[in-house]
Amino acid sequence: MNLERRRLLEAMAESINRISRRYDVPASDMDHMAAMTVASELSRRDEEDRAQHIYGQGYLLAGRLAALVGQDEASKPLIAHLDGLPTTLEKNGDQASARDLLDTLKTLLASLVARSGYPADPTGALQPVMTSLFQWECDLLKLPEPHSTPPQTRDVKEMLESSARKRVPDLAGARVVDFNSLIGGFANETTLFKLEDGQGRIWDLVSRAGTGLQLGIEGRDLGGEYHLLRYLHAHDILVAEPIWHEGDVERYGTQFLVTRKLEGKNFGTVVHAERLRSSQLRALAVQLAKIHSMPLDATDPDLGKSHLDTALIGASTTDAVGDYLERWIRLWRSTGLENSPSIEATMQWLRANLPQNAEAPVLVHGDYALHNIMIQDDRITGILDWEMSHLGDRAEDLAGLLASFPDADDAATFMQYYIEAGGKPVTAFQREYCNVFRYFGMYVVMLESEFRFYTLSGVHPELLVLGSFVQTPASRMAQAIEKAEQARAL
Incomplete structure (x- = not known):
């Protein structure tokens, strides 16, 4: 079994395990989609002829783009590189080698685009090629890519209780009386929970904890968002009132922020x-x-x-x-x-x-x-x-x-x-x-x-x-x- 298939099957097993761990929670749409996506990816691994077609189309586009770029000194190595590539993928060839060639061709096309001068297009000849390139890359994305260990679980209830007692004076003796972790979330996990403080009052709260995976641009974190929420709340923007931010990643394994729950x-x-x-x-x-x-x-x-x-x-x-x-x-x-x-x-x-x-x-x-x-x-x-x-x-x-x-x-x-x-x-x-x-x-x-x-x-x-x-x-x-x-x- 190759590593890609193993990674996909491990992912399917992990998805099913997560469903089974969520007692009193029905199977989630996201986990169902994950399992179905994995199954789809496994079946598409065998579509060798599609890879051959996509490579051939990309090679022809590279030739058209190279002709438009011209033969200046900076472009000559790119054109020489293209001339050194095979015009088609070998039938029944090694899958890894086919993927390497597709990646090489894709990289070369990106370099040719950079040399083309686009979006400047004096003759109008570039735009049709660019349109075809967008469609070609869409087709390429239908082919899979190339591996991981199950995520560590943490006691979220204990984490929230402990942090509340430490961070908020009014919650020194707080205990969690209701708790529901929501399903889904790529960068953050959301938990709805209620705390009872020392005077018997109920705090209806929401926690967002980092998953450890930051998708998107740099410079964003829950600590920064917490302080922005404080600023917005002070200026009467309709945001959930921020209560505290927990930044002790060494102790809790993640950072999180807590706000009051919004009605509606x-x-x-x-x-x-x-x-x-x-x-x-x-x-x-x-x-x-x-x-x-x-x-x-x-x-x-x-x-x-x-x-x-x-x-x-x-x-x-x-x-x-x-x-x-x-x-x-x-x-x-x-x-x-x-x-x-x-x-x-x-x-x-x-x-x-x-x-x-x-x-x-x-x-x-x-x-x-x-x-x-x-x-x-x-x-x-x-x-x-x-x-x-x-x-x-x-x-x-x-x-x-x-x-x-x-x-x-x-x-x-x-x-x-x-x-x-x-x-x-x-x-x-x-x-x-x-x-x-x-x-x-x-x-x-x-x-x-x-x-x-x-x-x-x-x-x-x-x-x-x-x-x-x-x-x-x-x-x-x-x-x-x-x-x-x-x-x-x-």
């Missing part, structure tokens, strides 16, 4: 959203306008300890967006997965087309979406998950939210309410640029998650589930670039 329910899920009433649209717009107009005081102790880069407060929005883009590019480079022609093309497009905006950046939530909004009786009770927040362009929050509305009229109504509440309008190009950026970030995180599943020990196949969705942003990046170019031409 989510507006929607990641994949489904109902149409909202006018009053709900107005409430959403008012809160987002308030976030975007909130004063940012670089001297505030909590803001200074947050994960926000306060040095950008006096910069321009263009500089802040550029800085955020470079952080994502550094993440991409750090994975060692730099052999992606479509990522290379998208990075170059994003760098070359930064929207010019001299205004100061605003606080961007980063995932202001219906699944992160709590509501009760048409009233917003809280905004969740600030881990992706940063300083940048208000268009980023607007682009993501407007795209989630099932009805186009709702988007127009929302923008009317947003502007009435003090929010500033953004151009169509700003929104479409942010959509390109959004798909780029999704693509990077999904590739990163699959890469970490195969290369790190102790990670659950939830990461493989996330990685299996990678074809969605990969297929949409080219379309998003096209829409952005159309918006700019208007």
Whole structure:
């Protein structure tokens, strides 16, 4: 049995074990998806002819791109490298060797894209090749990649009780009286619990603990998010009240933050959203306008300890967006997965087309979406998950939210309410640029998650589930670039 198959079967066994350990909890959708994804991956290992077809198509694209790049001194080694590759994969050849050749070809294509000058395209000959490259890489992603030990379990109930007694004076004699760990979560695990203090009062709380795996850009942690929540709560932004942060990783094996539990329910899920009433649209717009107009005081102790880069407060929005883009590019480079022609093309497009905006950046939530909004009786009770927040362009929050509305009229109504509440309008190009950026970030995180599943020990196949969705942003990046170019031409 090769190592890849063994890793997948181990992952399936771990997923089933996790289901069995969750007493009084039904089998989770995420674990079911993990098991089904693993089974799907195992069956696809045998599709040798698909690898041969994809390699052949990629080789032809490399030839077309090489002809457009030309024969300058910097390009000659790339063309010589292409000439040294086989034109087709060997029938019934070694699987590892086939994968090495595909990776070599992918790396070469990324280098040719970097040399092509894209998005500059004086003759119009590059764009068809780039479009084909995006589709080619989508097809390549359907082929699997290449190993891990079961994660250590911890006594979460004892951990929360012990930390509460140490960190919060009013909870010196606290004990956990109700406890429910929620299923799912890639970077953080969520637990709903109730503490009874020494006076018999019940504290209804939520804990988010790090899993030890940070997906996405650097500089974010639960400690920074805790201090941001304190700052937001002090400025009357609707967030869960932060109670304490536990940073003693040596003792507890992780860090976590604890907030009061919010009343209400989510507006929607990641994949489904109902149409909202006018009053709900107005409430959403008012809160987002308030976030975007909130004063940012670089001297505030909590803001200074947050994960926000306060040095950008006096910069321009263009500089802040550029800085955020470079952080994502550094993440991409750090994975060692730099052999992606479509990522290379998208990075170059994003760098070359930064929207010019001299205004100061605003606080961007980063995932202001219906699944992160709590509501009760048409009233917003809280905004969740600030881990992706940063300083940048208000268009980023607007682009993501407007795209989630099932009805186009709702988007127009929302923008009317947003502007009435003090929010500033953004151009169509700003929104479409942010959509390109959004798909780029999704693509990077999904590739990163699959890469970490195969290369790190102790990670659950939830990461493989996330990685299996990678074809969605990969297929949409080219379309998003096209829409952005159309918006700019208007």
